[in-house]
Amino acid sequence: MTLSPSGQVFHQANRDEAIDHFYTWSSSEQWNPGHKGLDIELLHSADPKGFFYSTVEPSTDNKDDQADAQTSPHPKKDEVVSIVSAVRYGDDQGWIGYYIASPKYRGRGYGLATFTRAFDHLTPDTRESIGLDAVMAQVQNYRKSGFTQSSWLNERRHGSAVDLVETQERELADKITMNEVEGLVLLSDPKVDLEQLPGIEARYCGLKRAKFVKEWAQFHVNHADHHRFGVAFLSSDKKDEQSGKPLVLGYACVRPATSSYRVGPLYATDGDVAKKLLVKLAIEVVQAEKQSSLGVPLVFDIDIPDKNLAAVKIFDGLGWKNTFPCLRMWKGKVPEHDVNGVFGVTTLEIG
Structure with missing residues (x-):
């Protein structure tokens, strides 16, 4: 104090x-x-x-x-x-x-x-790098405080999880439900090498925080009773050199919030992998809500970078509107990153 x-x-x-x-x-x-x-x-x-x-x-x-x-x-x-x-x-x-x-x-x-x-x-x-996600009304004030660099504009996309699995992506959802999509698994699957996840986040969004990433993944593993889920997409032919387990091509998490379910992160090698991960999360949430309702609306909120054109295309195609833009700003160096793998950031609260 x-x-x-x-x-x-x-x-x-x-x-x-x-x-x-x-x-x-x-x-x-x-x-x-x-x-x-x-x-x-x-x-x-x-x-x-x-x-x-x-x-x-x-x-x-x-x-x-x-x-x-x-x-x-x-x-x-x-x-x-x-x-x-x-x-x-x-x-x-x-x-x-x-x-x-x-x-x-x-x-x-x-x-x-x-x-x-x-x-x-x-x-x-x-x-070297201090970041924040600024609401647009405060951008100029943060610039006065030295946050003069930016990496992308986050767009909070908002849409129905029920419509996603029952109407918009019904065919894909049916295949996933029947276990006909090879490589798409829960993070709790023993084939998933959780040690790969920190490297994926560092590569795509630039944050180096291995301990937090693994704890965040564990927070979403085997917690169906709390309606928290994590999913991964595994390579069918490539292995991680250290673990010998399949290479993780993408992973995603979802948790219930106050007025919706929040998806984050959603990292993927391409839009096809990203959509499969998103639909898998929606299936898990809809099924969990049918079994035991938390009373949280069955809608998803996900913050996507505007510079990832594949992500923008996915959510534009679904008709999910941008309800809350904010700018990812930095004081000092912008960490090296590949925004094309970021289909949803982890959190706005702590990056």
């Missing part, structure tokens, strides 16, 4: 505080976080020291502060006024997310002060 000259107190959120503040606040902003905050614990574990919130110590002797309090509300003692995450990945990457100030106290600098404190967590050592 640290205290600013203005009386603002900065705290590093523990697990329970992260679940409380970051899930509650992102829900109130209609960011559609994971169902009941089940994914916040995993996101927090990516960097337990990287989740910050701030409160303001009420002034008792400053007449100017007392006068201001008569015309505008002053935060109560221990009332949270802003949150932000600043997650470290290795020695040279970081990610800013969950940047929210309380609507009651916006315009007073509380959010920016917390952002600055969190940013300090990323920069004691040299950080």
